Amino acid sequence: MATSKPQDEGFAIPQIDMSKDEESVVAELYAALTTTGFATLTGHGISKELREKAFAASKAFFLLPTEEKLKCAYQGHRSNRGYIGIGKETHETSASSDYKETFDINVDESSGFSQPWPSSTGSGPLETFQQNLIAYFDAMDKLHLTVMRLISIGLGLPPNYLCDRCNERHENLRLLHYPHMPVSNSPSKEPRSRGAIHSDFGTITLLNQDGVGGLRVQCRNDTWVFVEPVDDAVVVNVGDMLQRWTNGILKATLHQVVEVPSKNGETYIPERYSIAFFCNANKDTLLECLPPCVSEDRPAQYEPVNAHDYLTMRLSATIDASSS
Ligand SMILES: O=C(O)CCC(=O)C(=O)O
Numbered sequence: 001m002a003t004s005k006p007q008d009e010g011f012a013i014p015q016i017d018m019s020k021d022e023e024s025v026v027a028e029l030y031a032a033l034t035t036t037g038f039a040t041l042t043g044h045g046i047s048k049e050l051r052e053k054a055f056a057a058s059k060a061f062f063l064l065p066t067e068e069k070l071k072c073a074y075q076g077h078r079s080n081r082g083y084i085g086i087g088k089e090t091h092e093t094s095a096s097s098d099y100k101e102t103f104d105i106n107v108d109e110s111s112g113f114s115q116p117w118p119s120s121t122g123s124g125p126l127e128t129f130q131q132n133l134i135a136y137f138d139a140m141d142k143l144h145l146t147v148m149r150l151i152s153i154g155l156g157l158p159p160n161y162l163c164d165r166c167n168e169r170h171e172n173l174r175l176l177h178y179p180h181m182p183v184s185n186s187p188s189k190e191p192r193s194r195g196a197i198h199s200d201f202g203t204i205t206l207l208n209q210d211g212v213g214g215l216r217v218q219c220r221n222d223t224w225v226f227v228e229p230v231d232d233a234v235v236v237n238v239g240d241m242l243q244r245w246t247n248g249i250l251k252a253t254l255h256q257v258v259e260v261p262s263k264n265g266e267t268y269i270p271e272r273y274s275i276a277f278f279c280n281a282n283k284d285t286l287l288e289c290l291p292p293c294v295s296e297d298r299p300a301q302y303e304p305v306n307a308h309d310y311l312t313m314r315l316s317a318t319i320d321a322s323s324s
Pocket residue numbers: 176195200207209215255256257273274275276
């Protein structure tokens with residue numbers, strides 16, 4: 001496994017200011033997503049207030065006693081909604097499960113599933129949990145479509161091509177909490193994992209992380225680079241669905257969350273919160289390698305697959321939905 005490879009000191013995840021002219025943003029985004037598959041976006045228009053309210057909601061939820069959280073337990077892979085406790089998610093790259101808990105939100109009503117919400121009694125962030133997270137969802141949905149427009153232009157497709165196939169709100173907003181960990185006494189130089197090495201399943205992921213850090217990305221030369229937290233920035237990365245769709249031109253890069261070094265004298269690695277917005281193609285989309293991505297020199301590498309079946313298959317392989 002590649003975990004023993006060194007940190008790459010000479011490379012940083014590109015930062016892209018989306019408020020610049022469209023042509024420059026398209027070029028920078030295309031360059032990032034066809035190489036490292038990751039970029040940090042600023043100037044994206046998501047307000048600090050919305051982001052802070054979403055993090056406050058997340059913290060209030062994860063602070064609830066386990067039995068309360070389990071009242072919103074995960075409902076299964078086709079629904080993909082609700083709370084998943086520690087130890088329920090495992091990736092093929094690791095024998096142990098992730099040390100994290102999550103809460104998945106989905107707004108697609110056509111599916112026949114409904115979202116479980118924590119009870120909103122009392123005051124504080126739980127009272128406005130649903131309202132604030134739906135507002136956050138809506139803002140991220142807009143950003144998702146903006147990014148898909150920029151990617152369409154970069155690929156030489158009509159600007160709305162990908163948006164027209166990603167505009168039915170089949171995204172998944174996931175709150176993540178990595179609990180604090182005691183500092184290790186082991187002499188190993190390799191940081192301990194909080195979440196196993198994986199690539200994402202959907203088209204793109206838009207991630208907000210707190211200031212703790214620990215998300216790292218595997219570069220093409222097998223070294224690792226951290227995605228340093230940048231105030232108010234949103235991290236974008238390519239998932240396997242978009243890698244398939246673009247015949248491997250856009251890269252779904254392996255990444256994971258590891259512990260950060262403890263500060264002097266502290267006996268605990270701090271807890272960490274992040275909020276992922278996993279974007280997918282509309283459920284009935286047939287993901288066939290896009291025409292501009294296929295040529296005589298680059299024949300189609302992937303079989304066509306239905307977007308929703310593909311996503312469900314990937315979720316089923318990682319999440320133990322028996323009793324979350
Ligand atoms: O928590 C993070 O920063 C990233 C999590 C992640 O990669 C994922 O949930 O797919």
